[in-house]
Structure formats: structure tokens, C-alpha cells
Amino acid sequence: MTLDPTADAAYRGLVLGTEAEASTPLGFSVWVDPTRFLQLDDVVTVITTLPDGTEVETSGIVDDVRTRQEGVALTSDVSLARDGVLPAQQATSAHISVTRVEPEVYVPPMPGQPVLLAQGAARDRALFFDRMAEQFPLGLARDGSTIVGNLEFLDGAKGAHVNISGISGVATKTSYATFLLYALFEGRSLGARRANAKALIFNVKGEDLLFLDRPNVMLTDEIRERYASLGLPAGPFGSAGFFAPVRRGDLPIPDTGARQEGVTGFFWTLREFCEEGFLPFLFTEADAETSQMSYVIDAVAARLAAAAKASPAGPNVFIDDVEVEDFDQLLDAIDTHLDPDSDLAFKWAGSGNSAAAIGTIRAFMRRLHGSARHVGTLIRGAGAASPEKHRIGFQHQVTVVDLHRLHDRAQRFVVGVLLRRVMEERESRPGTDRPAPFFVVVDELNKYAPRTGRSPIKDALLDIAERGRSLGVILIGAQQTASEVEPRIVANAAFRVVGRLDPAEAQRNEYRYLTPTTQKRAALLKPGSMIVAQPEIPVPLLLEFPWPAWATRASEVAPTDEAGEPAPVPRLLRRFDVGDPED
Amino acid sequence: MPVRLLPWSPEYGTAMRMDAAEADEADRGDVDLRVERDIWAPITPGTTPPLRVRIVDGVRRAEAHALDDDLDGLPTFGLFASYAVGVVACEPAAARVVDEATEVVRQYLHTGVGAADRILRAGSARLDFRARAVPRAKSADDLVDAMNRSMLDAEAHLAESLSEDESWLTLVDGPLRGLRHPGRRVVGYIKRVQEWYVPAREVALLPTLLPGERTPLFSIEAKGAGADHLRDGRYSWYVRIAHIEGPIHPLGGVLRLECSQAVGVEGARELADLTATLLPRLASSPVRDPRAPQNLTPTGALEARLTHLLGDRRLIYRLLLTDLARGLAE
Numbered sequence: 001m002t003l004d005p006t007a008d009a010a011y012r013g014l015v016l017g018t019e020a021e022a023s024t025p026l027g028f029s030v031w032v033d034p035t036r037f038l039q040l041d042d043v044v045t046v047i048t049t050l051p052d053g054t055e056v057e058t059s060g061i062v063d064d065v066r067t068r069q070e071g072v073a074l075t076s077d078v079s080l081a082r083d084g085v086l087p088a089q090q091a092t093s094a095h096i097s098v099t100r101v102e103p104e105v106y107v108p109p110m111p112g113q114p115v116l117l118a119q120g121a122a123r124d125r126a127l128f129f130d131r132m133a134e135q136f137p138l139g140l141a142r143d144g145s146t147i148v149g150n151l152e153f154l155d156g157a158k159g160a161h162v163n164i165s166g167i168s169g170v171a172t173k174t175s176y177a178t179f180l181l182y183a184l185f186e187g188r189s190l191g192a193r194r195a196n197a198k199a200l201i202f203n204v205k206g207e208d209l210l211f212l213d214r215p216n217v218m219l220t221d222e223i224r225e226r227y228a229s230l231g232l233p234a235g236p237f238g239s240a241g242f243f244a245p246v247r248r249g250d251l252p253i254p255d256t257g258a259r260q261e262g263v264t265g266f267f268w269t270l271r272e273f274c275e276e277g278f279l280p281f282l283f284t285e286a287d288a289e290t291s292q293m294s295y296v297i298d299a300v301a302a303r304l305a306a307a308a309k310a311s312p313a314g315p316n317v318f319i320d321d322v323e324v325e326d327f328d329q330l331l332d333a334i335d336t337h338l339d340p341d342s343d344l345a346f347k348w349a350g351s352g353n354s355a356a357a358i359g360t361i362r363a364f365m366r367r368l369h370g371s372a373r374h375v376g377t378l379i380r381g382a383g384a385a386s387p388e389k390h391r392i393g394f395q396h397q398v399t400v401v402d403l404h405r406l407h408d409r410a411q412r413f414v415v416g417v418l419l420r421r422v423m424e425e426r427e428s429r430p431g432t433d434r435p436a437p438f439f440v441v442v443d444e445l446n447k448y449a450p451r452t453g454r455s456p457i458k459d460a461l462l463d464i465a466e467r468g469r470s471l472g473v474i475l476i477g478a479q480q481t482a483s484e485v486e487p488r489i490v491a492n493a494a495f496r497v498v499g500r501l502d503p504a505e506a507q508r509n510e511y512r513y514l515t516p517t518t519q520k521r522a523a524l525l526k527p528g529s530m531i532v533a534q535p536e537i538p539v540p541l542l543l544e545f546p547w548p549a550w551a552t553r554a555s556e557v558a559p560t561d562e563a564g565e566p567a568p569v570p571r572l573l574r575r576f577d578v579g580d581p582e583d
Numbered sequence: 584m585p586v587r588l589l590p591w592s593p594e595y596g597t598a599m600r601m602d603a604a605e606a607d608e609a610d611r612g613d614v615d616l617r618v619e620r621d622i623w624a625p626i627t628p629g630t631t632p633p634l635r636v637r638i639v640d641g642v643r644r645a646e647a648h649a650l651d652d653d654l655d656g657l658p659t660f661g662l663f664a665s666y667a668v669g670v671v672a673c674e675p676a677a678a679r680v681v682d683e684a685t686e687v688v689r690q691y692l693h694t695g696v697g698a699a700d701r702i703l704r705a706g707s708a709r710l711d712f713r714a715r716a717v718p719r720a721k722s723a724d725d726l727v728d729a730m731n732r733s734m735l736d737a738e739a740h741l742a743e744s745l746s747e748d749e750s751w752l753t754l755v756d757g758p759l760r761g762l763r764h765p766g767r768r769v770v771g772y773i774k775r776v777q778e779w780y781v782p783a784r785e786v787a788l789l790p791t792l793l794p795g796e797r798t799p800l801f802s803i804e805a806k807g808a809g810a811d812h813l814r815d816g817r818y819s820w821y822v823r824i825a826h827i828e829g830p831i832h833p834l835g836g837v838l839r840l841e842c843s844q845a846v847g848v849e850g851a852r853e854l855a856d857l858t859a860t861l862l863p864r865l866a867s868s869p870v871r872d873p874r875a876p877q878n879l880t881p882t883g884a885l886e887a888r889l890t891h892l893l894g895d896r897r898l899i900y901r902l903l904l905t906d907l908a909r910g911l912a913e
Contacts, residue, residue, distance in 0.1 A: 071887065071888065073871065077871075080880060083634070083675070083676070083864070084674050084675045084676055084678045086881060087671050087673075087678040087679045087881060088678070089679075
């Protein structure tokens with residue numbers, strides 16, 4: 001180095017070597033030149049020359065900055081310094097958490113070496129972006145530079161799944177999950193697989209996700225620029241289908257609030273319910289899994305499936321040659337076949353010594369009727385409208401299933417049925433090397449896959465977490481508190497994300513991958529800021545994601561023209577649109 | 584009056600001990616207590632001017648004593664000495680050690696002839712101990728005195744050049760005798776008062792002074808050969824810089840100050856008023872300085888900084904050892 005490195009525009013300070021701030025291979029401190037500054041999350045590099053002339057590039061990220069007055073010893077000295085009595089000098093030092101040493105010679109950076117802000121290629125090296133053959137945008141650093149993730153750790157090639165934690169309402173978990181999908185579906189990361197990549201999102205709160213296909217009127221040029229710097233267009237999702245449960249009553253009207261148009265009301269037929277074995281999903285409270293109870297559930301489900309197979313084609317099923325036309329009749333049939341006092345010869349719950357205890361059967365019936373009250377309207381017979389038009393299909397790239405007006409039990413039923421269907425569809429396909437990913441976004445994992453107990457939904461989620469990677473089924477799970485979620489599901493996620501966390505929650509073991517400083521910062525995160533940890537980068541990175549370019553509520557939907565049609569969306573953004581399934 | 588303590592920690596001597604610099608005060612001339620006013624009573628200056636003062640100070644350290652042979656084979660004494668002088672500038676909200684004015688000097692003082700410079704290296708740093716023969720020195724103590732004098736000379740020299748800028752009040756540690764051609768706004772402050780100059784009846788006023796009050800000016804006539812600017816003598820006055828009570832003797836918070844008579848009575852009165860209001864603000868507290876209150880807070884900080892610039896004592900001692908050992912091996 002012949003030039004004075006301190007004259008470099010990227011120069012920020014010198015490596016420290018005081019006793020308190022000694023330099024180590026994994027972390028060191030920098031005296032910050034008073035004419036420059038370093039802030040949290042800045043990425044820096046320093047070159048250390050070994051005695052044999054080898055140059056080692058140590059890169060890292062600022063995880064703490066402290067300024068102190070030198071020359072003061074006592075608390076009250078600060079006032080003396082202000083009065084001009086005591087000379088005190090301000091000194092700032094920044095602590096660097098080392099992310100990469102290249103070549104891998106783990107020596108501490110030498111005190112006195114100039115520290116440079118890493119930009120461009122040096123920054124990519126520091127954060128391992130140069131090693132990522134396939135990248136997708138995760139968000140923007142606060143300096144506006146892009147932070148990317150390794151696609152191979154998302155799509156199942158080397159790893160899969162995303163887990164997001166954070167306080168409801170402030171942590172913007174769903175918004176970030178939606179942003180990730182947008183970045184994948186509307187960006188170039190997926191390449192040729194983009195056309196076949198799909199996502200299933202459950203809308204459990206509010207109606208934020210029911211306008212994904214509409215441009216956001218609040219979109220400003222500034223936000224557009226943020227999308228542009230991520231290499232993304234700023235607009236709505238190109239292809240999105242919306243499903244909501246049908247209302248009670250004969251007409252299959254979707255039960256939503258602000259949006260009716262373009263939303264398909266969904267239900268299942270009695271045949272589907274019986275043939276595909278949906279019954280267990282009516283018993284999804286974790287405590288339902290006693291062995292006695294599950295015996296009865298399995299036995300009844302098997303009888304229903306057999307009856308459905310033997311029934312003539314059509315939405316209805318025949319049980320003992322009696323046509324069952326709606327869900328109430330199905331309940332009656334189950335009642336009749338289980339009733340221990342009945343004279344009927346067919347006892348579904350077994351007979352003689354192998355019969356289930358009367359108490360178990362009564363508990364089964366009680367729970368079945370309890371769930372049926374909330375779920376019954378979603379299971380319909382031949383009297384209803386054409387079932388094909390009201391079946392949840394994955395024709396669109398993004399399928400949003402609105403659950404927010406459903407009772408908790410019905411929500412569990414729908415989620416369980418659909419999760420299993422996604423896995424079954426994937427399994428039946430011919431295997432390919434790297435299938436186009438199918439993303440499943442599930443919020444409130446602590447409800448569906450709690451830390452303790454068993455339930456059919458938890459089994460389905462565990463199945464996705466453990467086997468989904470090879471099938472290309474990617475779980476984007478979210479919860480308020482990762483400590484209350486089945487550990488195997490969290491542990492299987494390659495990308496771990498936190499938004500604003502409760503300070504006590506941030507101290508738990510589940511967040512050990514956060515450094516102490518990031519743990520503190522997690523308690524301060526604003527909406528739109530997340531901390532993301534991914535396998536290749538040894539420190540979690542703080543990032544921001546842009547404001548949704550799609551509408552998140554009715555008032556944000558761009559105005560429609562006189563014919564009542566939505567304002568035209570640029571053709572580019574509708575390339576996946578395959579027509580409205582409603583007609 | 585019952586026995587009471589003096590404020591300084593014993594390892595620093597006492598604030599009343601006779602200083603080397605004040606040892607030859609015996610040749611003073613007559614004292615006139617009525618140069619400013621006829622009555623010997625406390626004076627409270629009316630206004631509090633803004634803080635704008637520069638204080639010169641120095642620190643020194645004997646790094647190692649040595650013994651050598653002269654040409655005749657007789658043992659001679661040597662002393663590896665380091666000293667630093669500097670200035671702290673106090674302004675509202677901006678006290679700072681003026682790094683540009685700081686000077687670090689290293690000497691190898693010896694009683695022989697023809698000793699060589701010693702140059703020590705530590706990393707990229709280089710310590711030059713310049714050889715300097717001290718005439719008439721006969722013992723190791725004489726060399727320590729020579730080191731002290733060197734430092735005081737350097738302080739005086741620095742104070743002199745600083746005092747050319749008369750927008751600042753320049754405070755010098757000790758009497759003004761060492762300065763040759765200072766500016767007009769230089770005041771010497773004597774921390775270790777030994778010679779009271781005024782009669783016992785007048786000394787009785789000193790314990791009753793309140794912080795911010797001063798005695799009237801008195802003049803001390805020059806006698807014998809002295810610095811040019813002191814040919815007409817000095818004006819002097821006492822100032823209380825800190826309130827002291829209980830087991831500490833009240834004279835512990837009193838300083839004597841002096842300036843040249845060349846500035847005239849009016850000039851001296853302005854300086855005296857200034858010091859009476861400023862110095863209590865600069866007085867140190869016993870919790871931060873064992874020589875409180877006389878060792879002023881900025882001075883203490885300057886000393887700490889200068890001591891720091893002298894370098895690590897143990898490291899220098901070890902460098903000396905290895906350097907001398909290398910010399911033996913060759």
C-alpha cells in the first residue's frame with residue numbers, strides 16, 4: 001500500500017488494540033476517525049499482512065458503537081467538561097463482528113490497520129453474496145443496498161422453509177411473507193421455474209390479503225425506487241385467486257366483507273369429505289389425541305371412505321343404501337352406527353370385547369357435533385351449486401384462502417385439509433430434480449403446531465417441515481413466539497426472521513442465533529424492518545422491505561373506471577393471469 | 584488555634600512545603616501593603632468575566648539511574664529522564680489540551696563527559712535520550728534537580744511564547760522569575776505557600792476569606808539581579824479558591840498569586856479580580872485529585888495527559904535494559 005489509506009473515501013478508522021478492546025480473529029474494535037462515522041450494520045473490511053506477505057481480508061459487520069469522553073473519570077466530570085474546566089476528548093469506537101476471513105487464516109487484524117467501509121464487491125464478499133450462485137432479494141439494508149438470500153436454501157436444493165417471529169400488529173410478519181412471495185414471483189430469481197411456482201396463503205386476520213391483485217394507490221415514486229433497487233417491478237401480484245368459505249344458506253356466496261367480486265365461495269362435497277378422509281380434521285384440538293379416541297376416529301373415517309367408494313357417482317354418498325344429502329344427515333348416520341344402545345347390527349366402534357368404551361363414543365359424538373356446528377356449512381351435498389366451481393384450485397400463482405370470518409375449529413379444518421392436499425398432490429407427481437416450489441404461508445403456528453400435544457394439523461405441518469424440502473413444498477411459517485411452536489418445525493427453517501419481538505421472548509433459547517445486540521434491537525424494530533438469519537451468513541442482518549405495492553385494504557385499491565372495471569394493470573404484471581375462475 | 588490537617592495526600596508533600604523554586608525567596612525586598620488601598624480587608628470583584636485562560640504545566644519522570652566510568656576510570660552518575668510540558672486552554676464548553684504546544688523531551692543527564700545519545704526503538708516509535716553533561720553536578724540528586732530545572736525552563740519558555748497572545752490570561756505554575764520577556768497578562772500561582780510576605784496581623788485575614796474574595800494587592804520590591812520584567816518588583820495577592828472547614832486547616836484553600844509591576848496597579852487589579860473569580864471555578868475536588876484544591880482541575884487533566892505522553896514507565900525501563908544488554912553483548 002503506497003497510497004495513504006486514510007485518504008480513501010471509504011476509510012473509517014483504525015483497528016484498536018487496547019486491553020479493553022483487543023483485536024481478536026472473530027471480533028475487533030475500530031477507533032472511528034472523528035471526521036467519519038460508522039453505524040450499526042455497516043460492513044467493513046481490513047487487510048492484515050502476515051509475516052510471509054500473505055494478505056488476509058477480514059470482513060465484518062458493525063454490531064455496536066460506543067462514544068466516550070476520554071480524560072474523565074467521574075460521573076460529574078461531564079459537567080466540568082461542558083464548563084470548559086476539564087479537557088475531555090470524545091472518542092468513538094465501533095465493534096465489528098467478523099463474518100468472513102479470506103483466505104481462512106484466523107489471525108486478529110493488527111492494531112493500527114486502516115478499516116475501510118466495504119462497498120460493492122467487498123461487501124458482497126463480506127456477506128457471502130459472492131458465493132450464492134442463485135439469489136433472491138430479502139430486502140434493503142438501511143444504506144439502500146440490496147440484501148439477498150441464497151435461493152438454494154429456500155427452494156429445497158440445500159435447505160428450505162422460512163420461519164418468522166414477532167409481535168402481532170407491529171412485526172409485519174404476513175407483510176414480509178407476502179413481500180418474499182412477490183419478490184420470487186414478480187422478480188427474476190426463479191428463472192424458468194417461476195411460471196410453475198405457486199403459493200397458498202391463509203388469510204386469518206383482517207382482509208389485508210384480499211387485494212393482492214390490485215395496485216396500491218398509496219404507491220409513491222420513492223417506494224417505486226425501492227422496488228427498482230431490488231430489481232422488482234412495483235405493482236400487484238400478477239396472478240392471484242381468492243377463496244372464502246360459503247355463507248350459510250343454499251346460495252354459495254363467499255363470506256367476506258370488503259370484497260365480493262373476484263372471490264370464490266368454497267365448499268367440499270360429502271363425497272370428498274368421506275372419500276378423502278377429512279373426518280380427523282374435525283378433531284384438531286391437541287388434546288383430542290387419546291388412543292381410544294383416535295381409534296374411534298380412524299374406524300369411522302374408514303367406514304365413511306368405504307361407503308363413499310361404493311356409492312354411485314355424484315356429490316352425495318350412500319350409507320347402507322340410504323342416500324345422505326347433507327352434513328346433518330351424515331351426522332345422523334354416524335350417530336346411528338355408533339350408538340351402543342342401537343339394535344342395528346353394524347357397530348362402527350367395534351363389537352364385543354373390542355368395542356370402544358361408551359364414554360369414548362360419547363366423547364367422540366360430543367366433539368363431532370361441536371365441530372359440525374361450525375364446519376357443517378362447508379360440506380354440501382348434491383343440492384348445492386356445481387361443486388367444481390366452488391372447489392379451491394391452485395390455478396393461480398397465489399391462492400388466498402380467507403379464513404378470518406370462520407370459527408377457530410373451522411379454520412383448523414380448512415387448514416388441515418388443504419395442507420394435506422398440497423402434500424398429496426406433490427407426492428403424486430413424477431419426481432423432478434428441482435421442482436418449482438410451492439409455498440405455504442401459515443400464520444399462528446403456535447396454534448396449529450404447538451410445542452406440546454399432537455393433532456392432525458401438527459402432523460401435516462411436521463410432514464411439510466421434514467419432507468417438504470424434497471417435494472418442493474416450502475413452509476413460510478409465522479408466529480408471535482417461536483418458543484411456543486414445535487421445535488422441529490422452527491429448527492427445519494433455513495431462514496429465520498424476526499420482526500419486533502417482546503423483550504422477554506427475545507431472551508429465549510429459540511433466538512440464540514441473534515447476537516446480544518440484535519436481541520436488543522429486535523425489541524425496537526419498526527414495522528417494515530426485520531432481522532434475517534440465513535445459513536451462510538454468521539450474523540443476522542437487519543433489513544427493510546418496501547411498502548406493499550399491492551393494496552392491503554379496500555381504501556388502498558386504485559380507483560376503477562366508469563365501467564366498474566379496475567384501472568388497467570400493466571400487461572407485464574398480468575402475465576400469469578389465467579382468467580377469473582368465478583365464470 | 585487547634586491542630587488541623589493540610590489538604591494534600593502525604594505522598595505529595597504538603598501545600599506548605601518549601602519548593603525548590605521558592606527557595607531563593609529569601610533575597611526579597613521590602614513589602615508595601617498599601618499599593619492598592621489603605622485598608623487590609625477582603626475585596627469581592629464585581630463581575631464574573633467569561634472563562635478564557637491558558638494554564639502551563641509540566642511533568643517529569645526519572646526513568647532510571649545509571650552509573651558509568653569517566654576517562655580516568657572514576658564512576659560518574661547518570662539519569663535517564665523524561666519530561667513533558669504543555670498547556671490546557673479553558674474556554675466555555677471547550678477545555679482542551681493544546682496538542683500543538685505539547686513537547687516531550689528525553690535526556691540522559693550525567694556527571695561525566697562525552698557520553699553518547701541513547702536511541703531506543705519500540706515498533707515505529709523512537710525514543711531519543713540525548714546525552715547532556717550537567718556541570719557541577721556531583722550526585723544523583725543533583726541530576727534530579729537538573730531535570731526539574733530543565734522542565735521548569737521549558738515551562739517558562741512555553742508560557743512566555745503563549746503570553747504574547749494577550750487575549751488569554753496565562754497562568755504559570757510557580758513564581759514568574761523564570762520568564763524573561765512575557766506578555767502583560769501572565770500570572771504566577773504559587774500552590775506551595777511557604778513565605779507569607781505579609782506580617783502576622785495581615786495573615787490573620789486569610790482564613791476568613793470566602794471563595795471568590797481576594798486580599799488587596801501588595802508589592803514586593805526587587806532586590807539583587809532578577810529577570811528584566813521584574814526589575815521594578817512584583818504585585819502579589821491572595822485568593823481563596825475553595826471553601827474549607829472542619830479538620831482541614833482553612834489556609835489549605837488559599838493561593839498566592841503574582842504578576843510583574845510592569846503592568847501597573849490598574850493592570851494588576853484587573854488580573855487580581857480575574858483570578859479571584861476564575862480560580863474557584865477551576866479548583867479541584869478532593870475526590871478527583873489528591874492535591875485538591877490547589878492543583879486545579881484542568882492542570883490535573885493536563886498532567887494526566889502529559890504523563891500519558893511520557894509513555895509506559897515499565898515498557899521504557901525494559902527497553903533501556905534490553906538496549907544496554909545489547910550493548911554489553913557487542
